[in-house]
Amino acid sequence: MLNTKGMRFPIDVILVCIRWYAAYPLSYRQLEEMMQERGVFVDHSSINRSAMRFLPLLEKMFRQHKRPVGGSWRMDETYIKVKGAWKYLYRAVDKEGKTVDFLLTA
Template identity: 80%
Template structure:
């Protein structure tokens, strides 16, 4: 369960607010109004702080119960605007479209790509194949990892093979577009963790006892340590 000591509002109310923000293209002010209609007078700035604080913690809990992904990955990066500047969101899915991993970085280069691959392999195991676009930095990164660790991974730079991950980016872009850019790298990283979490829940990637009979919302609340709040 999340630590909400010294918080004015119950965890159930906090969980509703941050789930709605991560699951739907809503602003903090939209959520403030929606909660007021339900008798909970929550300031939009409080919802912002809750989202930044708690979404990455729930995503971390989810990783303990994340279903294993396949060994054939499609990797690509997308763009995220932070404080008026473009940053880079590295992502990968397997051949079934299941999210492998993601990483927000300040730069788009070999070092950033290596960080992404190292994280993805540490948490998801080694892939047998990786498909990517013609990016020289991404290819140099995986070649370096293969050489350093003595791995046997087939790397294919064929654009049509990457259509799946490029299409998958749209689910994330649909959520970030109404946000009109993030104000800080930390806020972007933490909110994106929540958005990616909801994206994975919708794909059925939670492997928790009884989750097959639960809605995506109830799966989120279970990870947060609450039952479905009566307020909704």
Template identity: 70%
Template sequence: MKPTLTPALARIFKRLHYPFDVMLMCVRWYVAYGLSVRNLEEMMAERGIQVDHSTVHRWAIKLLPVLEKAFRRHKRPVGRSWRVDETYIKVKGHWKYLYRAVDKAGQTVDFLLRAHRDKAAAQRYFEKSIDQNGEPETVTIDKSGANLAALEALNAERDTPIKIRQNKYLNNIIEQDHRAIKRRTRPMLGFKTFRCARILLGGIELMHMIAKGQMKDGGGGQTPAEQFYLLAM
């Protein structure tokens, strides 16, 4: 029996004129593993499916925002002790900054790509993370003055301030977590536009969270691949 797609994905698939299982599989492989779109073009050709690498990229850009939005409705709550850090991502030959946080158990709190590494960027990241995940009790950061200034600005508006810890060594857990994201972005050889970078990083983070068991409805024995496909239904 053919599965029923979400209305948003059904509209997208109707315009793309390819079997939905082929598109979903290519997109999942792209964000789950260290593969380039040219790798995927060759892998599909070996299976008798002719698809251009630029088409795979277009599928990812169209489908991933819908899948990430669906995942956020099924994301497990995170702990209230966060480790926050940013890592470098190259976009059109220039370094941009991916703000990320995990809780003390290593579960991803949230992420946000920003053009600059300053107080405004950090504050926007904290506001987004709190809006999506609730307020933390404690936030651990490194010696970044921008992150400290952003948290102090947020605390100035709160009756119960967030406890701030500045300790580089306590942030090893988030630095280790960055590596999983970097392993997937390396074969992409940099991003051509900020928009594409934001969408593809969202897809990589989505698959990374699923692999860490952060999807509520994934406790019934489904594999990470099956959980990813469930987001389309």
């Protein structure tokens, strides 16, 4: 589990910041402002240190619970139109046609 000894902020506050940082294109300073709007005064450098400390551990834990992929899967690449703009879509599918992973880029 995550070692939270010596942490100034509760682990749930830190995990919310880390989740937003990993999931959305936000900077540490933007996260600092978002948390201040919610009444939590945390510095962007504290968020950075926590992210560097916990992101590798969280990735390791999440990979353990990830659905195993069979021995055969295919990669598909195509262009699709999203809100009027063309985007490049990479998609990996297994034998049954279930999406294993995808990436949508500009």
